[in-house]
Amino acid sequence: MKKTWVRALLVGVVALVVLVALAAALGVWLAQRKMERRVELPVQPVTYRSDAGAIERGKYLYASRGCAECHGSSGTGRIFLDEDNGLRIAGPNITNGPGGSVTAYQPVDWVRTIRHGVNPQGRALMIMPSEDYNRFTDDDLAAVVAYVRSLPPAAGKGAMVELPLPVRVLYGFGLIKDAAARIDHSLPPEMPVPEGATAAHGRYVANMCLGCHGEGLAGGRIPGAPPDWPPAANLTPGEGSAMGRYPDADAMIAMFRSGKRPDGSPIAVMPFASLREMSETDLRALYLHLKALPPRPHG
Structure with a gap:
């Protein structure tokens, strides 16, 4: 009887x-098919600009909206994720120097890449926070492009995306999405809103938070994040909201500048190298918008 039980257990194991091996193989195969798919989009190009005003605005957006986090302050690229489990991701060189990934870009390619998370060949980009940039006004998108095109040419490398087996399997089965799959491509660009410390302008600024905190800014698991990352905080008012720590805009601005909560504890994951570059006007507007949101449960 005992031998029969042991044999049955071994057969089950x-x-x-x-x-599990078959599921993993299927997941890897599905992942490869997703990476090779073509994403067809009707994309309208933005007009190239080279005036000082556009370049200055683009420089501010590049520094404060996370571009430098992935591509480096000089645009030559940088490794921004290097985990012990084999997850390594680097943003590419986006100057016109040796190894630059945008040297052959046409006006439509900038829009396709930044706003839609799709490269010029029609392939989905695996890592690109296009859901944050999808809502850029045409003027702001043109400003970012103007600034990037003004960067001094320098040597750098292309993008690097090394995914451990579990991540590839999860991607294959749709539990992790690439940049193009996270976007409603039918959304038109945002219309310009007068810049100022208003909730209306704050709503526009808050588009930069969507990738981590979700469409309703209620937080939860960050899509595609490493398993050891904490969930994004709930930014809507109510019980359990992170906003309860910030009784006024000054308190929130201090957090953006320091990377620490009012009690002095550091905040993990948030890209403070970029966030601390945000203007006081943008931050005061953002605070007003967040305080006016309808309460939602976390996640």
Whole structure:
């Protein structure tokens, strides 16, 4: 009887291992198919600009909206994720120097890449926070492009995306999405809003928070984040909201500048190298918008 029980257990374990291996192989195959798919989009180009005003605005957006976090302050690219589990991701060189990934870009390619998370060949970009940039006004998108095109040419490398097996399997089964799959491509560009410390301008600024905090800014698991990252905070008012720590805009601005909560504890994950570059006007507007949101449960 005992031998029969042990034999049955071994058969069950072997069968489970085989099923897991088959599921992993299927996930990897599906992931490869997703990476190779073509994303067809009707994309309208923005007009190239080279005036000082556009370049200055683009420089501010590049510094404060996370571009430098992935591509480096000089645009030559940088490794921004290097985990012990084999997850390594680097943003590419976006100057016109050796190894630059945008040297052949046409006006439509900038829009396709930044706003839609799709490269000029029609392939989905695996890592690109286009859901944050999808809402840029045409003027702001043109300003970012103007600034990037003004960067001095310098040597750098292309993008690097090394995904460990579990991540590839999860991507294959749709539990992790690439940049193009996270976007409603039918949304038109935002219309310009007068810049000022108003909730209306704050709503526009808050588009930069969507990638981590979600469409309703209620937080939760960050899509595609490493498993050891904490969930994004709930930014809507109410019980359990992170906004309860910030009784006024000054308190929130201090957090953006320091990377620490009012009690002095550091905040993990948030890209403070970029966030601390945000203007006081943008931050005061953002605070007003967040305080006016309807309460939502976390996640």
